[in-house]
Amino acid sequence: MKSVAINGYGTIGKRVADAVAAQKDMKIVGVSKTRPTFEARAAVNKDYPLYIGIPEREHLFRESGIEIAGTVDDMIEEADVVVDCTPGNLGKANLEKYKKAGVKAIYQGGEDHELTGLSFNSFANYDDSFGANYTRVVSCNTTGLTRTLSTIDPICDIKKVRAVMVRRGADPNEVKKGPINSIVPNPPKVPSHHGPDVKTVMGDIDVTTMALLVPTTLMHQHNLMVEINNDVTIDEIIDAFEKRSRVMLVDASEGLGSTAELMEFAKELGRNRNDFYEIPVWRESINIVDNELFYMQAVHQESDVVPENVDAIRALLEMESDNEKSIAKTNKAMGIL
Amino acid sequence: MKSVAINGYGTIGKRVADAVAAQKDMKIVGVSKTRPTFEARAAVNKDYPLYIGIPEREHLFRESGIEIAGTVDDMIEEADVVVDCTPGNLGKANLEKYKKAGVKAIYQGGEDHELTGLSFNSFANYDDSFGANYTRVVSCNTTGLTRTLSTIDPICDIKKVRAVMVRRGADPNEVKKGPINSIVPNPPKVPSHHGPDVKTVMGDIDVTTMALLVPTTLMHQHNLMVEINNDVTIDEIIDAFEKRSRVMLVDASEGLGSTAELMEFAKELGRNRNDFYEIPVWRESINIVDNELFYMQAVHQESDVVPENVDAIRALLEMESDNEKSIAKTNKAMGIL
Numbered sequence: 001m002k003s004v005a006i007n008g009y010g011t012i013g014k015r016v017a018d019a020v021a022a023q024k025d026m027k028i029v030g031v032s033k034t035r036p037t038f039e040a041r042a043a044v045n046k047d048y049p050l051y052i053g054i055p056e057r058e059h060l061f062r063e064s065g066i067e068i069a070g071t072v073d074d075m076i077e078e079a080d081v082v083v084d085c086t087p088g089n090l091g092k093a094n095l096e097k098y099k100k101a102g103v104k105a106i107y108q109g110g111e112d113h114e115l116t117g118l119s120f121n122s123f124a125n126y127d128d129s130f131g132a133n134y135t136r137v138v139s140c141n142t143t144g145l146t147r148t149l150s151t152i153d154p155i156c157d158i159k160k161v162r163a164v165m166v167r168r169g170a171d172p173n174e175v176k177k178g179p180i181n182s183i184v185p186n187p188p189k190v191p192s193h194h195g196p197d198v199k200t201v202m203g204d205i206d207v208t209t210m211a212l213l214v215p216t217t218l219m220h221q222h223n224l225m226v227e228i229n230n231d232v233t234i235d236e237i238i239d240a241f242e243k244r245s246r247v248m249l250v251d252a253s254e255g256l257g258s259t260a261e262l263m264e265f266a267k268e269l270g271r272n273r274n275d276f277y278e279i280p281v282w283r284e285s286i287n288i289v290d291n292e293l294f295y296m297q298a299v300h301q302e303s304d305v306v307p308e309n310v311d312a313i314r315a316l317l318e319m320e321s322d323n324e325k326s327i328a329k330t331n332k333a334m335g336i337l
Numbered sequence: 338m339k340s341v342a343i344n345g346y347g348t349i350g351k352r353v354a355d356a357v358a359a360q361k362d363m364k365i366v367g368v369s370k371t372r373p374t375f376e377a378r379a380a381v382n383k384d385y386p387l388y389i390g391i392p393e394r395e396h397l398f399r400e401s402g403i404e405i406a407g408t409v410d411d412m413i414e415e416a417d418v419v420v421d422c423t424p425g426n427l428g429k430a431n432l433e434k435y436k437k438a439g440v441k442a443i444y445q446g447g448e449d450h451e452l453t454g455l456s457f458n459s460f461a462n463y464d465d466s467f468g469a470n471y472t473r474v475v476s477c478n479t480t481g482l483t484r485t486l487s488t489i490d491p492i493c494d495i496k497k498v499r500a501v502m503v504r505r506g507a508d509p510n511e512v513k514k515g516p517i518n519s520i521v522p523n524p525p526k527v528p529s530h531h532g533p534d535v536k537t538v539m540g541d542i543d544v545t546t547m548a549l550l551v552p553t554t555l556m557h558q559h560n561l562m563v564e565i566n567n568d569v570t571i572d573e574i575i576d577a578f579e580k581r582s583r584v585m586l587v588d589a590s591e592g593l594g595s596t597a598e599l600m601e602f603a604k605e606l607g608r609n610r611n612d613f614y615e616i617p618v619w620r621e622s623i624n625i626v627d628n629e630l631f632y633m634q635a636v637h638q639e640s641d642v643v644p645e646n647v648d649a650i651r652a653l654l655e656m657e658s659d660n661e662k663s664i665a666k667t668n669k670a671m672g673i674l
Binding site: 182188210 | 499519521522524527528545547551552553554555562589597621623626633635
């Protein structure tokens with residue numbers, strides 16, 4: 001039973017904590033928070049030992065009646081691996097801390113690839129992180145692109161990928177972010193950074209991306225145009241998506257024609273926090289014209305990377321050498337179809 | 338001085354009416370409305386003779402104190418050309434009416450190309466409609482694509498165009514339409530109809546489009562990926578866009594990084610109804626990688642087709658044989674830069 005600490009119990013951290021707690025071969029030894037928020041209180045109610053990220057604020061927790069088990073430095077001592085879910089700019093300073101304590105660490109996609117020199121996706125490059133000290137689970141968008149591209153790559157012989165990513169403006173709880181009624185090229189430059197980020201886990205694939213923000217909080221949406229070198233059929237593509245876990249074919253004709261309906265579907269699946277861990281691909285959108293495959297997919301930005309974090313733990317700690325076996329364990333414990 | 342009637346005084350019709358009234362070589366002889374709305378009252382206040390589209394409703398106009406000049410059949414008798422801005426499903430029935438009256442007519446992009454067998458864009462195919470009886474100004478999105486593609490085509494030798502069109506969910510006044518917080522593939526099939534629609538005015542250009550709806554009312558946004566056959570430079574592309582009227586280069590770095598800021602800019606230009614007739618292209622987005630040109634643009638769905646309607650009138654009525662001269666006249670009268 002390996003010991004996992006979650007540094008930063010926010011949107012991603014709290015989900016990874018629950019996913020880790022659901023596994024049979026690992027346990028949560030601590031989660032950290034810098035403020036005594038409702039999430040800090042919820043962590044204590046779940047019996048996760050709560051550690052404080054900024055020791056000077058201990059009195060705030062005491063005044064709120066939220067019990068803390070110690071500081072983040074104390075938490076790190078208890079762990080075999082730390083999943084770092086802190087805001088993007090803290091990664092470098094935290095890495096020094098982890099190195100000093102001799103603990104392995106997993107970062108999120110908000111950090112640069114250069115911080116760890118290694119990035120992770122369960123399907124595309126699990127082996128690269130096997131036994132490593134530090135890795136980085138790529139961002140929700142990059143994970144979404146990698147999930148489907150790594151599924152079709154073996155049968156498609158991909159020549160070139162173009163993707164336009166229509167991104168949610170803010171997470172549901174980010175009340176101060178926008179846009180409210182606007183479309184924002186983000187970045188206004190082409191290509192966006194997402195293409196190069198896919199290359200950190202899929203090697204020399206040729207991917208160019210454009211990205212923008214729109215006024216919605218639920219999911220990202222991706223439009224893919226994949227030039228291919230062979231004569232694969234639409235049925236073969238559908239078959240490949242159906243066989244691959246963490247990718248789900250959905251039908252607009254069955255009432256799943258938008259990101260809002262997909263999130264409603266997640267409620268019917270009875271998921272923790274109504275999360276949608278899989279990458280839904282619209283079946284109707286799959287088409288091949290002139291050796292080019294087209295499809296549309298969505299990404300639940302709050303949760304698609306969560307199972308990859310669990311697999312990354314098994315890779316770093318050498319708990320499972322076969323990525324498919326880790327994926328199966330993670331999926332079963334999390335209820336992924 | 339040619340006589341123009343506007344059948345349907347809604348979002349497009351009222352704008353075309355004002356644009357026609359601003360020209361020196363044509364005048365409004367009537368506009369039509371089916372209900373005594375605020376727009377009907379505004380038309381009367383502008384001294385446009387108001388005709389009634391559904392004669393049985395005359396009493397509603399009388400009760401509202403809005404004076405009508407007669408029926409649409411009466412209006413048609415006064416006109417050299419009718420600009421049909423009625424909802425999409427009325428085109429065919431109206432065409433019979435225009436034929437019977439021997440009046441020329443211009444339709445909007447909501448109608449199928451097959452209705453008239455002829456589609457119109459001022460830059461791409463003005464001559465095709467010269468002296469014709471009926472034509473159709475392509476939709477706002479198709480006009481947007483055509484404006485920029487026809488600008489670069491002569492210097493780029495276009496091989497293939499891919500475009501992802503992020504469409505506004507509803508016009509600002511459409512309070513019953515959505516989406517509110519969702520991204521909707523629309524259609525969920527690929528390719529969308531927009532590509533073939535561009536071909537109705539640009540001949541054999543190879544264009545594939547994908548389209549979706551998002552929760553905003555202000556403008557559409559397009560992401561273009563244009564494979565080219567030659568070694569044109571970014572500066573040459575910028576130069577071509579700068580020289581072309583009804584296309585405007587805008588800089589995100591100058592505070593024009595979103596559709597909301599563009600609409601704010603239209604207010605500073607002092608435009609009628611704060612309209613944005615030009616197609617704004619984000620200068621920063623223009624890039625060429627591996628013989629592929631990328632750029633992002635926006636489309637003010639309520640107004641970009643308005644100057645094309647004015648030019649279409651001159652084409653049908655053989656008022657001006659040179660499209661550039663018509664464009665210049667229209668631009669000057671409307672204050673287009």
